[in-house]
Amino acid sequence: MKPSGPLFTLLAGLLLGIFMLSLNATTGPRATSSSNDVTATPTPTPAAPSASTAPPTSPSPTAALPADSDYAGRTADDSASVAVSVRDGKAIGYFCDGRSRESWLKGDVKDDGSMALSGTDGARLDGVLRAGRIDGTVKVGDRTRQFTAAPAVKPSGLYRATAEVRGAKIVGGWIVLQNGRQVGILNRDGKPAAAPRIDPASGAVTVDGTRLTARPVVP
Known part of the structure; x- marks a missing residue:
């Protein structure tokens, strides 16, 4: 007895489905590449500066001499x-x-x-x-x-006076030390002798009855 048409059609479809399942299981899915894949490039780590490339050290300034x-x-x-x-x-x-x-x-x-x-x-x-x-x-x-x-801070320091007194050329030099002590020589026409004291505040000094002014000496 021959099978009917619908039964035959169902059986044929079942066989085709079994065949397709077997084919997929055998071959498996094919790997594909995506256009969104990005290959990461490692960022190089900057090298530490060597001693030869380090900036030169500036020399320390020399202290300036007092003007x-x-x-x-x-x-x-x-x-x-x-x-x-x-x-x-x-x-x-x-x-x-x-x-x-x-x-x-x-x-x-x-x-x-x-x-x-x-x-x-x-x-x-x-x-x-x-x-x-x-x-x-x-x-x-x-x-x-x-x-x-x-x-030597004023009134200490170096003083000098020049003048003509009673026809004589007077040249006096004084050193006033930090403790107030004075050391000086007064020349009368080139003849040296111990000098009289000066007033450090004003430089006033009296020579042979004449008032002179000894002034700070600068180059």
């Missing part, structure tokens, strides 16, 4: 006084024993604070300005003495 300053002190043997006035790289020095020997000296102050001042008859002052004072030697005549001069 305007005055110094006064005693020689190491305490036999004389020394004063130095400094202005803009120039210096004037004065050596005085307060009795009969003196010398005025002048010269330049170098950037490192050293100075070599010269005076008449071979007088010489060599010093170095550092740490707020001048240390050095002064040669007057046949003797060389060591000295130290500390900052």
